[in-house]
Amino acid sequence: MDIHQIRSQFPQLGEKVYGRQLVYLDNAATSLRPVQVVEKWDEMSLRHNSNLHRAVHKTAVDATEEYESTRAAVAAFIGAAEPAEIIFTSGTTQSCNLLASCLENGGFFREGDEILICGSEHHSNIVPWQMVAGRKGLKIKVLPVDDRGEIRISELPALLSGRTRLCAVAQVSNVLGIINPIPEIARICHANGTLLFVDGAQGIPHLATDVRQLGCDFYAFSGHKMYAAPGTGILYGRRELLEAFPPYMGGGEMIESVSWEKTTYAPIPRRFEAGTQNISGVPTLRPAMEMCKLLESREISAGSDKIRTFLLDFFASRPDITLYGNPADPARKLPIFSITVEGAHHEDLALILDKMGIATRSGQMCAEPLMDRFGVTGMLRASFAPYNTMEEAVYFTECLQKAIDMLK
Amino acid sequence: MSSLAETKAAVVEEFSMFDEWLDKYEYLIELGKSLEVFPVELKTDDRLIKGCQSRVWLDTRVQDGILRFRADSDAIITKGIISLLIRVYDGRSAAEIAADNFDFVEKIGLRENLSPTRANGLNSMIETIRKEAERNV
Numbered sequence A: 001m002d003i004h005q006i007r008s009q010f011p012q013l014g015e016k017v018y019g020r021q022l023v024y025l026d027n028a029a030t031s032l033r034p035v036q037v038v039e040k041w042d043e044m045s046l047r048h049n050s051n052l053h054r055a056v057h058k059t060a061v062d063a064t065e066e067y068e069s070t071r072a073a074v075a076a077f078i079g080a081a082e083p084a085e086i087i088f089t090s091g092t093t094q095s096c097n098l099l100a101s102c103l104e105n106g107g108f109f110r111e112g113d114e115i116l117i118c119g120s121e122h123h124s125n126i127v128p129w130q131m132v133a134g135r136k137g138l139k140i141k142v143l144p145v146d147d148r149g150e151i152r153i154s155e156l157p158a159l160l161s162g163r164t165r166l167c168a169v170a171q172v173s174n175v176l177g178i179i180n181p182i183p184e185i186a187r188i189c190h191a192n193g194t195l196l197f198v199d200g201a202q203g204i205p206h207l208a209t210d211v212r213q214l215g216c217d218f219y220a221f222s223g224h225k226m227y228a229a230p231g232t233g234i235l236y237g238r239r240e241l242l243e244a245f246p247p248y249m250g251g252g253e254m255i256e257s258v259s260w261e262k263t264t265y266a267p268i269p270r271r272f273e274a275g276t277q278n279i280s281g282v283p284t285l286r287p288a289m290e291m292c293k294l295l296e297s298r299e300i301s302a303g304s305d306k307i308r309t310f311l312l313d314f315f316a317s318r319p320d321i322t323l324y325g326n327p328a329d330p331a332r333k334l335p336i337f338s339i340t341v342e343g344a345h346h347e348d349l350a351l352i353l354d355k356m357g358i359a360t361r362s363g364q365m366c367a368e369p370l371m372d373r374f375g376v377t378g379m380l381r382a383s384f385a386p387y388n389t390m391e392e393a394v395y396f397t398e399c400l401q402k403a404i405d406m407l408k
Numbered sequence B: 001m002s003s004l005a006e007t008k009a010a011v012v013e014e015f016s017m018f019d020e021w022l023d024k025y026e027y028l029i030e031l032g033k034s035l036e037v038f039p040v041e042l043k044t045d046d047r048l049i050k051g052c053q054s055r056v057w058l059d060t061r062v063q064d065g066i067l068r069f070r071a072d073s074d075a076i077i078t079k080g081i082i083s084l085l086i087r088v089y090d091g092r093s094a095a096e097i098a099a100d101n102f103d104f105v106e107k108i109g110l111r112e113n114l115s116p117t118r119a120n121g122l123n124s125m126i127e128t129i130r131k132e133a134e135r136n137v
């Protein structure tokens, strides 16, 4: 399928704002949704709506089948050993909190233990760990990034100690767009007996991902950033680790049997899925994953590569623009471009671009420690999806230039 | 000094000259650039208005029941909006400001064009000015 056929499946790309064609460059915040995803949601809501696992009637059986086959499809999509290693959550944030809570309540941390967190993490992969650290008396250490935004991997071994129980790092930062060297980090962490959690929220929409090749112990992502329904998310964990976890929330479905004397819990993954699940949303992950695969085609990725080269060249040619996330090897850069412009505030730029029809993001982007690292109060971010075109990239640079001219 | 109602009407009139929002921005940017210089030593945390994506400082002085405002922001469109607010409310009595309904903000379409994003914290700026006035009535 060529790019125009792909685009026709994302109706929002045809929308107008203020009478101008919408150019959607806020994909790192949330992606647009293709018709197949919306149709699946409709189908689940209008024809197969029923609660899962509980009833014997046909519709319930069908809904359960949809839900569980999605779990199997997700497992295959990310290379998990088996569907039971896939826990459905409401998104990456809940996945991080579930993991933090289960590690804490499972007695994984002792006072004085350490958690190593990468310096470019999203707040969702910082705050849950700070909360646990506060309750358990743990120490948080930071794995720094260099001026290019690349992880200082050479410092990793020295940052790990005998007390470092967990390392938390994103596959790709939502600000920097650099593909982090996860397999190498995994090797170093594991040699030290440290578990590795990878936040895949930004990686999964762009990169064919195999959790066993990455070598991580846990992996999380959000459905809404990869074309599926909002309120869907995944936490992957290796079976032997998940089996040692206590439940996350108590309630229906997560139990084996309940009595006043003793309640026992369901096996993984249902132990972690208390209450009625997102029965309409979860099945949309299947068409969404199919879309991801479609977008991995040689033709589409060649287009994305051209856009990346064009924008990297454009930013490099501009002494007044600083690009954050500029890896030595451009092949490690995803089309997520966060910049500051000398003499022009990110908020002003975003407001003017908006009136030109371009949706971008400005501010701290849920990564305040990273803003501090680079000594800025915020940035302007244009994040592309594989369905964005070179014409849109060119229009973006022209409008950015106009906005800068207006502000100077 | 013209009355509060007259000044508000003048601002609404000026804004109605522009059809395109980009032109209104251009105008706000000009206003922002010409805003009176704000002393650096006044850029303190207690003068920061919360709820804005850009940093906005507002300094209020009271002289015989009259409020004097000075403000600054690191974002220029926000500065332009501040300059409008200052033009309308600076040098008026606390009672007059507290009794005002700030309706010119709707009339020039600032709220619907800027506020949905809450980016520039327009509501926070207005609330701060209103509170300062109420405190000094």
Ligand SMILES: Cc1ncc(COP(=O)(O)O)c(C=O)c1O
Pocket (backbone or CB within 6 Å): A028, A029, A090, A091, A092, A093, A094, A122, A124, A125, A170, A172, A173, A174, A199, A201, A202, A222, A224, A366
């Ligand atoms: C790297 C990263 N981690 C975590 C999150 C949080 O995802 P969600 O809001 O879907 O829970 C985001 C999304 O903004 C992200 O970009």
